Amino acid sequence: MIYFLSDAHLGSWAIERGYAHQKKLIDMLEEMSKDAVSIYMLGDMFDFWMEYFVHDKSKREYHPFCKELRKLAKKGIHVHIFTGNHDLWTFGGLASLTGAEIHTDPTTITRYGKTLYLCHGDGVLPLKWKDIYPRRVRKQIEHFIFLKKLFNSPTLQFLFRCLPPAWGNKIGYSWAKRSRLKELANPCPYKGEKKEELVLFAKEQEKMNNHRDYYIFGHRHIELDLKLESGSRVIILGDTFRQWTYAKLDHHGNLTMHNYEPETGTTEGV
Numbered sequence: 711m712i713y714f715l716s717d718a719h720l721g722s723w724a725i726e727r728g729y730a731h732q733k734k735l736i737d738m739l740e741e742m743s744k745d746a747v748s749i750y751m752l753g754d755m756f757d758f759w760m761e762y763f764v765h766d767k768s769k770r771e772y773h774p775f776c777k778e779l780r781k782l783a784k785k786g787i788h789v790h791i792f793t794g795n796h797d798l799w800t801f802g803g804l805a806s807l808t809g810a811e812i813h814t815d816p817t818t819i820t821r822y823g824k825t826l827y828l829c830h831g832d833g834v835l836p837l838k839w840k841d842i843y844p845r846r847v848r849k850q851i852e853h854f855i856f857l858k859k860l861f862n863s864p865t866l867q868f869l870f871r872c873l874p875p876a877w878g879n880k881i882g883y884s885w886a887k888r889s890r891l892k893e894l895a896n897p898c899p900y901k902g903e904k905k906e907e908l909v910l911f912a913k914e915q916e917k918m919n920n921h922r923d924y925y926i927f928g929h930r931h932i933e934l935d936l937k938l939e940s941g942s943r944v945i946i947l948g949d950t951f952r953q954w955t956y957a958k959l960d961h962h963g964n965l966t967m968h969n970y971e972p973e974t975g976t977t978e979g980v
């Protein structure tokens with residue numbers, strides 16, 4: 711089995727009972743490890759991740775999760791972490807802490823006779839997005855692209871890494887908390903086939919003869935399993951802090967969506 715999950719937003723200041731959240735995520739991975747060949751985490755597993763030039767004691771908080779990933783790797787399970795828009799600032803530290811393979815770009819893989827396009831999903835747009843969306847949405851997209859460029863700027867990354875971790879983390883976590891609370895106050899449900907950027911992108915890829923059987927994304931915190939005319943399916947994974955959704959690809963190449971329900975009641979309420 712190959713498992714796909716995303717958007718745990720570990721460490722979020724907007725998620726109460728952070729330890730229980732991490733514990734539930736570990737239990738979920740443990741459950742998957744019973745028959746997993748690979749586990750793909752499609753981004754934003756951390757609400758904020760930055761690797762400074764000096765030692766950051768606060769990373770200790772994530773030791774149970776990192777230890778679990780090491781354990782999975784030891785069992786022979788291939789663990790993959792994609793960076794999202796909250797945790798893109800990794801410069802080798804996350805890989806050495808977890809033993810996972812880190813992906814910073816979208817990837818197409820072939821497994822069990824199916825092709826899968828995998829990426830977090832932030833900034834994924836159809837080519838003609840400027841013609842599709844009204845001015846208000848275009849402005850939002852432009853703002854997002856600007857931020858993405860800023861976050862990826864080597865100079866700014868260098869300067870941020872020079873900060874004392876306590877300062878940098880304060881900036882990072884409070885920014886992330888603001889975006890989480892904003893999302894909770896104004897949830898953005900599925901926009902429909904004609905407007906949802908990820909669906910439009912997948913449709914466009916199909917039209918351009920870049921066929922994939924499955925397009926799998928995170929980022930949106932909504933659950934979607936949509937069949938396109940070409941036969942491809944667009945999967946948006948939901949999240950692993952509120953909905954606890956994930957996808958599973960079996961060895962016949964069938965992909966199914968699931969909800970994680972722990973057997974014991976010790977971690978509910980997260």
Ligand SMILES: [Mn+2]
Nearest residue numbers: 754794795929
């Ligand atoms: Mn995201």
